[in-house]
Amino acid sequence: MRKKTIYECKALYRDVFRVTGYEFGEGEKSVCVVGSIRGNEIQQLYTCSQFVKRLKQMEAEGKIKEGHQILVVPSVNPYSMNIKKRFWPTDNTDINRMFPGYDLGETTQRIAAGVFDVIKDYKYGMQFASFYMPGKFTPHVRMMKAGYEDVEMAKEFGMPYVVLRNTRPYDTTTLNYNWQIWETKAFSIYTTSTAEIDKESAGMAIRSILTFLSKEGIVDYRGHDGYISQVVEDTQMAAVRTKTAGLFESLVKVGEEVEAGQILALVTDPYEGEVLEELRAPVDGIVFFAHNDPLTYASTAVFKLVVREGKGLL
Amino acid sequence: MIETVATVGLPVDETLTIRKNRLQPQENILTGEKKRISIVTGIHGDELEGQYVCFEVARRIREHRELLTGTVDIYPAMNPLGIDSITRGIPAFDLDMNRLFPGNREGDMTEYVAAKIIEDIEGSDVCIDIHASNIFLTEIPQIRINELHKEKLIPLAMQTNVDFIWVHGASTVLESTLAHSLNSRDVPTLVVEMGVGMRITRSYCEQLIDGIFHLMAQMGIWKGETKEPRRPIISQNPDDVSYLNATTAGVFIPHVKHWEMLKQGDLIGWIIDPLGGEVLDEILSPVNGILFTIREYPVVDAGSLVGRLLREETLKEGK
Numbered sequence: 348m349r350k351k352t353i354y355e356c357k358a359l360y361r362d363v364f365r366v367t368g369y370e371f372g373e374g375e376k377s378v379c380v381v382g383s384i385r386g387n388e389i390q391q392l393y394t395c396s397q398f399v400k401r402l403k404q405m406e407a408e409g410k411i412k413e414g415h416q417i418l419v420v421p422s423v424n425p426y427s428m429n430i431k432k433r434f435w436p437t438d439n440t441d442i443n444r445m446f447p448g449y450d451l452g453e454t455t456q457r458i459a460a461g462v463f464d465v466i467k468d469y470k471y472g473m474q475f476a477s478f479y480m481p482g483k484f485t486p487h488v489r490m491m492k493a494g495y496e497d498v499e500m501a502k503e504f505g506m507p508y509v510v511l512r513n514t515r516p517y518d519t520t521t522l523n524y525n526w527q528i529w530e531t532k533a534f535s536i537y538t539t540s541t542a543e544i545d546k547e548s549a550g551m552a553i554r555s556i557l558t559f560l561s562k563e564g565i566v567d568y569r570g571h572d573g574y575i576s577q578v579v580e581d582t583q584m585a586a587v588r589t590k591t592a593g594l595f596e597s598l599v600k601v602g603e604e605v606e607a608g609q610i611l612a613l614v615t616d617p618y619e620g621e622v623l624e625e626l627r628a629p630v631d632g633i634v635f636f637a638h639n640d641p642l643t644y645a646s647t648a649v650f651k652l653v654v655r656e657g658k659g660l661l
Numbered sequence: 662m663i664e665t666v667a668t669v670g671l672p673v674d675e676t677l678t679i680r681k682n683r684l685q686p687q688e689n690i691l692t693g694e695k696k697r698i699s700i701v702t703g704i705h706g707d708e709l710e711g712q713y714v715c716f717e718v719a720r721r722i723r724e725h726r727e728l729l730t731g732t733v734d735i736y737p738a739m740n741p742l743g744i745d746s747i748t749r750g751i752p753a754f755d756l757d758m759n760r761l762f763p764g765n766r767e768g769d770m771t772e773y774v775a776a777k778i779i780e781d782i783e784g785s786d787v788c789i790d791i792h793a794s795n796i797f798l799t800e801i802p803q804i805r806i807n808e809l810h811k812e813k814l815i816p817l818a819m820q821t822n823v824d825f826i827w828v829h830g831a832s833t834v835l836e837s838t839l840a841h842s843l844n845s846r847d848v849p850t851l852v853v854e855m856g857v858g859m860r861i862t863r864s865y866c867e868q869l870i871d872g873i874f875h876l877m878a879q880m881g882i883w884k885g886e887t888k889e890p891r892r893p894i895i896s897q898n899p900d901d902v903s904y905l906n907a908t909t910a911g912v913f914i915p916h917v918k919h920w921e922m923l924k925q926g927d928l929i930g931w932i933i934d935p936l937g938g939e940v941l942d943e944i945l946s947p948v949n950g951i952l953f954t955i956r957e958y959p960v961v962d963a964g965s966l967v968g969r970l971l972r973e974e975t976l977k978e979g980k
Contacts, residue, residue, distance in 0.1 A: 356963045359910045454964035516836040592670035617673045644770045645670035
């Protein structure tokens, strides 16, 4: 293992801003794994740290195959993590909206450019991503339909789902999109949580990546084969939306099977405790995303369900 | 008349409401088909220059309602939670509201609000979206135009009494702005940038207000006297603009004034280290030109923008 600084810049009074990478093995640039890019992505940091620990063992045991180099970057944004801000401390810009970056541009453009310059030539790129809404996910590999996606390859992770979604204008500035443009096979890996640690899904993500790397001949790993991934289009999921705002009490967990008509959550009056709304499943399905904030706004998609084919009402 | 554009319930005893003020002619004035202008601001909660513009436009119209011959819709707060909490984005979501358009009626709260706003503004003959840079940079009153829409927008922008019209290249990211969404729906929309975040620069506001009334007169919405607008400099070539970025972290101390003509090599400012008492870098003008953007917020990182210059050649061509 080689620990190295892949990007740094000085601040006025704070310690030097450093992005640290861990290299394993030697040879062609095979895999790059990126953890947190935003300051609240603690689970993404944790998952990377466990992956570094695991690769260290595997390297010692000679299980990283010859001719392959793996790079892990646990955090692209330690500055924001240390002061509990989601985006860049001074101008609140999101580094994951700055790729491929610009080395003569503004600060976060320079960080994106400096990091991307190091990570862009890898054959496979994996990012532990997070969602902007508060909630938990069933672990999955997410791909945007940018024209370069390889769904069959995504199934090699053996995660429960491979989710496909349409691109949006902002996607062109994300790491995942730019990796694809630079001909890296890129995958966004979602574990269950963001701001809190979920060991179970972090473990699943690590096993999934190792399963993938083993199938691609990069590591020697005989673990669990995982799931036969179900491919789901984001737009085909059934969203359950609030009509009212108030206290939010979820009655189900992510990954749980639910039946059409089942009550999934209650929205209650924050002063008087009366139930304002019962949120029911519109279809038979599996809870893919569940809001986990104790408050909810109105007009908010608080659940997303994977429809169980043949049984749904929709 | 104050009208509601969108409402969303918030969890604890509060409703988010986006409002507009619709000003229309007195009933006894006979006009043909009435034109409509929408004046929009407050998408970014820390940009306040437009607040004074909205106030003063409404005040002048109320004072002389008999001169109004069309519809003026004033939307002072697209992001009311942001303005009232000194937050640039949409609080809680930390989302840039100007990356959400055209929104989605079936989407989450932020997308729903964006969709309702577009729906409400659609049908306007012109929209002016007033921004105020950010807390870091001061801007001379200017209109920024996506090159995709320049044929339609430059003639309108010429009426608004700004100093500068900046035609910039198209970018996929900007497709999610309010202006792009409206321009794509045949509502010519001008994006004004002026002043600085968290402050109101009355002289710039008055300048733009005079321009808005002139444009309204040209459109047949206002029949009062208006001032002839100043002739703006127009830049359509990316090479016209020279960017000055800090080379190191420190505190920026300017040595020049905003909108000052500079010669190549003139000292624009220092980046200093207060701890060591050193000047870390001297920022010099790379070209002959005029400084149309200057840094307001002193603390810089390496890469922070400290200014933008418009090259001398552009000024000559512009005039």
